[in-house]
Amino acid sequence: MPERFEQVVLPHLDAAYNLARWLIRNPADAEDAVQEACLRALRFFDGFRGGDSRAWLLKIVRNTCYSWLKKNRPTELSDEFDETVHSSEVPGENAEAKLVSHANSEHVRKALETLPAGFREVLVLREIEELSYKEISDVTGVPMGTVMSSLSRARQRLREELRAAAGKGV
Amino acid sequence: MDCTLDRHLLEGYIDGELGFERTLEVEAHLASCRGCDSEVQSWKEVREALQRSDLYHRAPAKLEEKIRRMVSRENRGERLPWFHRWIWAGGGAAFATAALLITFLISRPGAPSAEQEVVSSHVRSLMANHLMDVISTDQHTVKPWFDGKLDFAPPVRDLATEGYPLAGGRLDYLENRTVAVLVYHRALHSINLYVWPAIDNGVSPVRERTIQGYNVFSWKKNAFEFRAVSDLNTDELRDFVRLITP
Numbered sequence: 001m002p003e004r005f006e007q008v009v010l011p012h013l014d015a016a017y018n019l020a021r022w023l024i025r026n027p028a029d030a031e032d033a034v035q036e037a038c039l040r041a042l043r044f045f046d047g048f049r050g051g052d053s054r055a056w057l058l059k060i061v062r063n064t065c066y067s068w069l070k071k072n073r074p075t076e077l078s079d080e081f082d083e084t085v086h087s088s089e090v091p092g093e094n095a096e097a098k099l100v101s102h103a104n105s106e107h108v109r110k111a112l113e114t115l116p117a118g119f120r121e122v123l124v125l126r127e128i129e130e131l132s133y134k135e136i137s138d139v140t141g142v143p144m145g146t147v148m149s150s151l152s153r154a155r156q157r158l159r160e161e162l163r164a165a166a167g168k169g170v
Numbered sequence: 171m172d173c174t175l176d177r178h179l180l181e182g183y184i185d186g187e188l189g190f191e192r193t194l195e196v197e198a199h200l201a202s203c204r205g206c207d208s209e210v211q212s213w214k215e216v217r218e219a220l221q222r223s224d225l226y227h228r229a230p231a232k233l234e235e236k237i238r239r240m241v242s243r244e245n246r247g248e249r250l251p252w253f254h255r256w257i258w259a260g261g262g263a264a265f266a267t268a269a270l271l272i273t274f275l276i277s278r279p280g281a282p283s284a285e286q287e288v289v290s291s292h293v294r295s296l297m298a299n300h301l302m303d304v305i306s307t308d309q310h311t312v313k314p315w316f317d318g319k320l321d322f323a324p325p326v327r328d329l330a331t332e333g334y335p336l337a338g339g340r341l342d343y344l345e346n347r348t349v350a351v352l353v354y355h356r357a358l359h360s361i362n363l364y365v366w367p368a369i370d371n372g373v374s375p376v377r378e379r380t381i382q383g384y385n386v387f388s389w390k391k392n393a394f395e396f397r398a399v400s401d402l403n404t405d406e407l408r409d410f411v412r413l414i415t416p
Contacts, residue, residue, distance in 0.1 A: 005241060010234060017229035031233055038237050040268055042244055063268045108219040126185065127220040133187055133346075141271070143290040145343055152181050155213065162216070 005045050008053045009038060015054055015129055016061045022124045023065040023117055029072075030065075037064040055131070055138040062121070062139055069117060076117055111161035119154035126151055173203050178343065180206055184213055187346055191321075284345055285388060285397070289381045291342055292362045292399040295351070301360060302338030302353050312339045316350055324350035324365040325394065332413050334361070354410070361400040361410060368395045376411055378404065391415040 016037065020030040037060045041048075048056055069077055112120060125131045125139060136151075137144045175196070182188045183196040200207045219225075295301050304315040313326040319341055328336040337353045342364065349366040374390040385407050387398040398411055 006238065010237070013229040013234055013237070014226075017233065018227045021227035027227075027230075030227075031230065034229070034233060035236060035240065039240060039244065042241060059271075060268065063271060067267065105219045105222040105225055108216060109225055112220070112225075123220070127217055128226060133185065143294055144287065145291065145294065148178055148181060148343070151185075152177060155181075158216065159212075 005042055008045075008048065009041055009057055012054045012057045016057055018128065019058055019061055019121070019124060020065050022112075022120055022128075023062070024068060025113060029068065033064050033068050034061060037061040040064065052135065052138065055135050058125070058129075058131075058139045059141070066117075107162060107165055108158075111158055111165060114161055115154065115157055118150060119157055122147065122151050123154050123158060173205055175199050175203065175206055180209070182346075184210060189346060192347075285379055285381060285386050287344055288362075288364060288386055288388075288397045288399050289384050291344060291364075292384060293382075295340070295342070295362060296360065301340070301362075303340035305338040307336055307338075309336060312336060312352070315339060316341075320348060320350055322350075322367045324352070325392070326352060327414065329354065329410070329413050334410050334413065356400075356402055356406060356410070359400055359402040361398055361402060361407070363414065364395075364397040364399070366395050368393050376408075378408070380404075387411050389415070 013034070016034050017030060020033045020037070021027065024030045024033060037057070041057055041060050044060075066077070112123060115123070121140070122136060125136045131139065133144050133147050133151075136147045140147065142150075179188070179192065179196055183193060188196065200210060304312055306312050306315075307328065307330065309326045309328045313323070316324055316326075316339065326336070326339070330336065334354045334356050337355050337360070339353060340351050342349050342351045344364060344366070347366060349364050352363040352365065354361040354363060368390050371393050372390060374388075376387050376389040379386045379388070384399055384401055385404055387396075387407060389396050389411070392415065396411075396415065398407060398414070400407055402410070
């Protein structure tokens, strides 16, 4: 069993750490969370029936991170789902051009870090980890339709952050 | 700008989640709509920036070592001190939540994702108070409402005289495509009937399953895929299914 566990879990350690690191945003706590998640995964390994082991592990990592956030930074989780999309106007071409010129990774990193956890999570899973809608739905436990709409809102928010940074001439 | 493209289609295109035909449809639109085209281009730039390697946090080498040691310790039956701290520090509740979630995961052994998806959609339609986009008991109102919103014409029948009045319809998104949903009532129960074109002309018999307490009937007939979902009892739902596609 331990051999099989290691074969299933260890190949996805980078993905697990990357998600934890983006959710918790601090290396030491992210490392603890991944370790904790792996322990949970080990205890529940009998329940793993084959299939998508990455999604299975990421789901556990995600839940561990959310528990951690709830306990250590409860305010971070409170501000995200009452969010409405504030700018409904379609960006003009100039704004888009400006946005593009600012899309270097340092700006994008800063913008992504300022988003609420739920938006950060869906963007990391989709764009950095390259999961499909279906996989994201498995990991986060929300229906595909909800994945699509939060991804859409997350993109809009990231654009707004980038545009704001561009406006400030950062 | 009078762009009428569905936002979900554009996002689905950006994410490569559309089928072949839908992709062509969006590409044709992009050729003529500068707004959408520049949006796609600018997102591609953002995506490239997101995917640059310095945004990916690789696990530190020592983490893998720690986990290997933890696994062998765990298998010898030892507990880690930090794990205890976690439990006593109130992590117990969090752990229970995770356990519950995982038990939930285990307790639905291999439900095909499509059926699970239908149930999620059904529950969502009830929770979000978004059961219907067109409310009508008249099949001649409901059927034309779908015109221009779908690339197929779903069969719509009112079954009021049989005891299952048509209540309305809406669009939903399942298996990477937009589908028609017809809503029927039986006493206080709602039945969501999902319809979309089958890939082939084959017929498949009705398959009955129970997922999260909902009855899900799946079948294929007359070149359509059907999924009926409801909290209605199995006998009545079976009767309903028989009436829909005799």
